[in-house]
Amino acid sequence: RSIIGKMQNRFIGSPIDDTREFLKTGYGAHIKTRTVSKIATRIQTMIRGYGGRIDNASVNPKSAYISFVIPKSSLEFFRTELKDVLPERFIEENVQMTNLLPQKQQIEKDTGAAEDRLESLQNSRQSLIASHDAKAASIQKQINTYAYRISVLNKEVTTSTIRQEEINRELAQLNSQVRYQKQLLANENAQFQKSLNALDADIRGVTRERDALYVQDENLVKDVETVQGSVSLEWVSILELLDLYVPIYWIMGGAVVLLIGYLLFGRRVSFDEDLLA
Numbered sequence: 001r002s003i004i005g006k007m008q009n010r011f012i013g014s015p016i017d018d019t020r021e022f023l024k025t026g027y028g029a030h031i032k033t034r035t036v037s038k039i040a041t042r043i044q045t046m047i048r049g050y051g052g053r054i055d056n057a058s059v060n061p062k063s064a065y066i067s068f069v070i071p072k073s074s075l076e077f078f079r080t081e082l083k084d085v086l087p088e089r090f091i092e093e094n095v096q097m098t099n100l101l102p103q104k105q106q107i108e109k110d111t112g113a114a115e116d117r118l119e120s121l122q123n124s125r126q127s128l129i130a131s132h133d134a135k136a137a138s139i140q141k142q143i144n145t146y147a148y149r150i151s152v153l154n155k156e157v158t159t160s161t162i163r164q165e166e167i168n169r170e171l172a173q174l175n176s177q178v179r180y181q182k183q184l185l186a187n188e189n190a191q192f193q194k195s196l197n198a199l200d201a202d203i204r205g206v207t208r209e210r211d212a213l214y215v216q217d218e219n220l221v222k223d224v225e226t227v228q229g230s231v232s233l234e235w236v237s238i239l240e241l242l243d244l245y246v247p248i249y250w251i252m253g254g255a256v257v258l259l260i261g262y263l264l265f266g267r268r269v270s271f272d273e274d275l276l277a
Contacts, residue, residue, distance in 0.1 A: 022104050022220065025072055026096040027229035029082065032236045033090060040064040043231055046081055050074035064233040075227050100220060107217050114210040121206060125199045132192040139185045146178045 033039050040059045043066060047054055052070030059066075070078060082091065153167050153174070 018101065018105065020101055020104070022100040022224045023097045024100050024224055025075065025227045026098075027075060027079075027227050028094040028096075029229075029231045030092040031086060031090055031231060031233045033086065033233060034236060036061055036064050036233045036235050039085065040066060040233055042085055043082070046078060050078050052078075062235045065230065066232075067228075067230045069226050069228055072225050072227050075229075100224060104217070104220055107213055107220065111210060111213040111217065114206055114213060118203065118206045118210060121199060121203045125196070125203065128192065128195055128199065132188065135188050136185060136192075139181050139188065143178055143181045143185070146174045146181065150174050150178070 031039065037059055040057070044054055044057060047066070047068045047070060050070050051074060052068050054066060054068045056065070056067040058064060079093065150171060153171050156167060158164055158167070
């Protein structure tokens, strides 16, 4: 049960019903040849001809190594041409494929989370603006009410000392209320701007994160569509070359058969000829 649990944990996030394949292909070949430099030059020309890129090349008369990248769509054409250049028995190939689905799923998961956070932040920004506009409008309305009352009182003309004192007291109270409301509005504007700046900073950060994930996704897809390859070349002697065509044990076996034949039949023929003489 412990082993099964570990296996289940290993595949969390990669459900079996997700059958997509993002196969990253690697290619390697080892070639035996008598003309290392010539074949290495031909291979480099082939790589470039298939829209590929050579990342590293080391060539000398006895050995060579070439690492390269080519489009996945060109791999089979490259392999076919390589076997046209050299007999297949001189080439050892190795093709590896790895499904990058887990990486793809993780990018999609992170992208979805970033988009959700971005949507939430944008909604919070809209709510903040709406709330601020309502508060600011309410405060401004109160200020306008006080200002109107002040204007009315300032226009009132009276000869009554008592009435003038009442007007002055009310004006003082109203002006005090106006100053208070203006301070409330200033505080509201300052707090709003602070909160808005913080939200905008968060939105920019999450937007950069989301855009970076978009780039990761694009790069993964591009990576899948390319093949990282390498070809090594090894110089071989005539005897090794012959062994590739006819294994050395067959040659040795044939020689032994010929020797035995000579010993059994060659000497007998010679002996019979001596008797006849």
